[in-house]
Amino acid sequence: MKYVYFFGAGKADGNAKMKDLLGGKGANLAEMTSIGLPVPAGFTITTEVCTEYYKNQKNYPAGLKEEVATNLRAVEDLMGKKFGDPKNPLLVSVRSGARASMPGMMDTILNLGLNDTTVQGIIAQSGDERFAYDAYRRFVQMYSDVVMGMHKDELEQLLERKKEARGVHLDTELTVADWKELVGAFKTKIQETLGVPFPEEPEAQLWGAIGAVFGSWMNQRAITYRKLNSIPAEWGTAVNVQSMVFGNMGDDCATGVAFTRDPSTGENYFYGEYLVNAQGEDVVAGIRTPQPINRAKHKPGDLPSMEEVLPDCYQQLVKIREILEKHYRDMQDIEFTIETGKLYMLQTRNGKRTAKAAIKVAVDMVNEGLIDEKTAVLRVAPNQLDQLLHPSLDPKADKKVIAKGLPASPGAASGTVVFTADEAESQAKLGNKVILVRVETSPEDIHGMHAAQGILTARGGMTSHAAVVARGMGKCCVAGCGDIKVDYASGKFTAKDGTVINKGDVITLDGGTGEVMLGAVPTVAASASGDFATLMGWVDKFRRMKVRANADTPHDARTAREFGAEGIGLCRTEHMFFEASRIAAVREMILAADIDGRRKALAKILPMQKGDFIGLFREMKGLPVTIRLLDPPLHEFLPQEDKDIEELSRTMGVSAQTLRHKVEFLHEFNPMLGHRGCRLGVTFPEIYDMQVQAIMEAACELVRDEGFEIVPEIMIPLVSVTKELSLMRANAVAVCEEVMARYKVKVNYLIGTMIELPRAAITADSIATEADFFSFGTNDLTQTTFGLSRDDAGKFLPFYVENNIIEEDPFVSLDQDGVGALVKMGFEKGRSTRASLKVGICGEHGGDPSSVIFCDSVGLDYVSCSPFRVPIARLAAAHATL
Ligand code: ADP
Ligand code: MG
Ligand code: MG
Secondary structure, eight states: OOOEEETTEEEOOGGGHHHHHHHHHHHHHHHHHHOOOOOOEEEEEEEHHHHHHHHHTTTOTTTHHHHHHHHHHHHHHHHHHEEEEESEEEEEEEEEOOOOOTSSSEEEOEEOOOOHHHHHHHHHHSSHHHHHHHHHHHHHHHHHHHOOOOHHHHHHHHHHHHHHHOOOSSSGGGGGHHHHHHHHHHHHHHHHSEEEEEOOOOOHHHHHHHHHHHHHSSSSSHHHHHTTTTOOGGGOOOOEEEOOOOOOTTTOOOEEEEEOOOOTTTSSSOOOEEESSSOOOOHHHHSOOEEEEEEEEOOOTTOOOOHSSSSHHHHHHHHHHHHHHHHOOOOEEEEEETTTTTEEEEEEEEEEOOHHHHHHHHHHHHHHHOOOHHHHHSSSOGGGGGGOOOOOOOOSSOEEEEEEOEEEEEEEEEEESSSSSSHHHHHHTOOOOOOESSSOOGGGGHHHHHHSEEEHHHHHHHHHHHHHHHHHHHEEEEEOOOEEEEEEETTEEEEETTTTTEEEOOOEEETTTEEEESSSOOEOOOOOOHHHHOOOOOOHHHHSSSSEEOOOOOHHHHHHHHEEEOOOEEEHHHHHHHHHHHHHHHHEEEEEESSHHHHHHHHHHHHHHHHHHHHHHHHHHTEEEEEOOOOOOOGGGGSSHHHHHHHHHHTTTTTTHHHHHHHHOOOOOOOGGGSSSSHHHHHHHHHHHHHHHHHHHHHHHHHHHHHOOOEEEEEEOOSSSHHHHHHHHHHHHHHHHHHHHHTOOOOOEEEEEOOSSSHHTTTTTGGGGGSSSSEEEEHHHHHHHHHOOOOOOTGGGHHHTTSSSSSOOOTTTTOOOTTHHHHHHHHHHHHHHHHHOEEEEOSSSOOHHHHHHHHHHHSSSSSOOOGGGGGHHHHHHHHHOO
């Protein structure tokens, strides 16, 4: 087996495709070498050595030492220097490098190979004693910290004391003699503290550093990072040993980092920083102010650019930028060093970028002929789009964070604080921007959530009512903010840091980070720019699955269409019942003593429902609309407060006492599994009849009067046995036929069901005989498959996820092994008895990229998600096919 891969002078054993074996850094150093870029010679010890090392109780595989020695000789030959030679010493850097860049891994060691003898050689060669000792002391500091485990501060203190003694402030003001003394003092301190001497032998230094890189693979930071990012321990890290080049030998030397395009905007502009006479990561360390690479965007106060100071090297670097982009066909993040006027490349990798930049770079590169449309689509991660679809905080603005909660729904918003939904609504009507602050929200707060710019709750998790509804509305929400104490009675909340916010005070929320800030922090609006539209156009060419939206109102439906939804996959009719002007009639219907009373109340609701559906159908202009009949248990609509009960008792002409009894009677111990869904339709058929009538009258009217084409899809929720569906279907068909006969209009309608109970999935072949379509309600299906209620799961689910008992919150990402298996079974069984069965999903998962990809693999016709996630689902559906 080959353990060591050489690179230098235009030839390399490895290449960019060998990231698994050589790590990202090593593979790209090899690649840059073979395409002729100036890379200091060196070699890479493979990740397999790391794996072997841990398999064999931390022993290196036989033959490794010899291979390293052979490759070191080859580097020496190329450089015309010798490792450890007193006259002409080769110095190297030792750099770690896993497949994916990983914080927690060992820091790079520079200038390795220096000791009291070799430093003389460096002085002789460079003619610069100060440089030589500066390099030497840096090496001792780095090595003792990274390899020997000395605390950085201990040597740093010696340095500070030296400066004090000399009465100077800057490192650069110390003399050669000072540095010389310091190197000695450092070594003494190391011996005192650790009880072992600093290694003088270059060979020992090298193996010490190699051992430290492998050792760092199993340090606690690295292990934790791998766990959080599901990187397997078997991957291992590589070690790169590379001859040093010096950016700190004078004013014709420099070191720098750059992006081949602007990583925050994506603009095709060479973006970077450099420092004259500096080494390693001085640029990012913030010791001196770095200077811009080019002049084009010079701002007043900027230091002179590299274009002006080192014009020849600048021109070389510009050429390399072009070569790298043509070669990698992606934006690169590079590190370089200039030694006495000569440019060297030390690293390249695909640059990290914002969503905006990802889209611009992808679209530009297609136009430049560098990549094709498919590649461009794959370059943008679906979840990244979320950043773009909501307003965000102006990154340049100052902010004072007073509390932090869960980032429940992205976007940023500011407004004056209100504590009730009614107040939010009335303030919004006056044109004021408000933030609704609640301990928790419930369905009765929906109108206030609609009216508010953002929602802040003290309690509840990522799947609490506030979080789910806010995401659905595309509204910013910070939930479960335990840092605040809400005091409704005195109209204020207190943050952990003591800040008191009264009703009427202004705060800002960032739903992407969970931060709550004092005052109004400026935001910038989302823009579905030209590039965004171009990319989404390609996305739509490649995907197979359709994407619909979950929308309950014409307003949501319009948003959904603007984001490219191809229909409504779920319209929840109950949200229409909560409106202030209707709730009385709804309550009257529920509390009616008999069927006549119920019919009387339903007759009041009918025209309103019909109006809702007309609005929705008009907005969707002939696209499919799936309407779910009433689903929640009735007590959700009932008044709880005495004054509301009394008021209702007057309008209904019954005693408050009777009503109170009725409310108590309707109470359920476990409403999620109670009298809801089609169980309501079965026991109170007149409710569903009214809804079907409203749907069909709306459709018939639009067909007759406005020439619309509409195929309403009537959806029966929570079916568990076929008989429920056949009953509900028969009723619905009778109503539909009656309405069509009355209007003398023919409308094609579909009647289908939600599959949201395990029994329904298991008996889907039978259920499909009564259904024109299935829609997997994966929220309830997840609850009922796991046997957990998401309102109570907050007490243990986060613990489960943190401790890897389950990989991901199953309400965020579909549990493919369990719930997903039921979806697959339901799909296949359903299609087995009805080949034309239309199948989609309408849970929150419809907007989660990995769940969307799963749905595509099962073969579903569409996914349906909240309007603001429609572009994400479209992109994910395209990724699924590419
Ligand atoms: P990281 O993975 O943290 O980026 P690197 O291995 O890239 O660490 O090293 C950090 C910096 O050290 C590089 O950006 C470069 O400036 C400097 N460096 C590394 N190797 C050499 C070398 N052979 N010659 C000169 N500078 C080097
Ligand atoms: Mg680093
Ligand atoms: Mg680097």
